[in-house]
Amino acid sequence: MGEKYNLWSFYLILVCLGLAAYSLYSNMNNTWLIAPPNYILLLISLIALTLGVIGLKDKRNWWAKTRSWFTIIISTLTSIGLFLVVSFTLFFSSMGSDEHIQTFSSPGDKYNIDFYRYDAGAAGSFGVRGEINGPLWFKKRIYLQHNTEQVEVEWENNEKLSINNHILNLDEGETYGYH
Known part of the structure; x- marks a missing residue:
């Protein structure tokens, strides 16, 4: 019974790590964010940790034992990291505000763009x-x-629009204000 949990926990934590790494990459480079929200990744890493602990019962060979301990260590570190990220996000988002301004659709409804007004309060700046x-x-x-x-x-x-007199071609992946 432990062998299934051992393998599932290992694959689950690898997927979680891959999604977390891509989430970080996409936020830094403004590419499409395809990873689920951080709290979902935290849940996945906690499930991997639980399955890894159950998978410790698998004592078939040294690889199974090593895989279980690797999964437990990595999922614990990932869970702690994601917990800190989620806590940090909740703490600082409660200090500021995010207000939906309006949604604009392209003439052919190819693109829908949501605009938000943000205000970080005393902790930062405001803008759109x-x-x-x-x-x-x-x-x-x-x-x-x-x-x-x-x-x-x-x-x-x-494909082309002007936002506050800044021209963007969305088909070419242009952005404004992000470096």
Whole structure:
């Protein structure tokens, strides 16, 4: 019975690590965010930890034992890291605010962009952020402008738009305000 849990926990933590790494990469490089939210990744790592502990019963060979201990150690570290990220996010998001301003759709409904007004309060700045929504929880941040509260959007065609006088071609993956 432990052998199934041993293998499942190992694969689950590898998937969780891959998704967490891609989430970090996509936030740093403004690519499509396809990883689930961090609290879901935390749940996956806790499930992997639980299955890894149950998988310790698998004592068939040294590889099974090593895999179980590797899974337990990695899932514990991943769970702690994700718990800190989720806690940090909850703490600082409660200090500031995120307010949905408006959703703009391209003329052919190819793109839907949600704009949010953010204010970090005393901990940071304020401004406007724009995100393209994809399927499920997928999204891509395309626009960030500090020290403004309004957003003016004008579509030139189905792929090109002007946001507060900054022209973006969405088919070419252009963004504004992100480095």
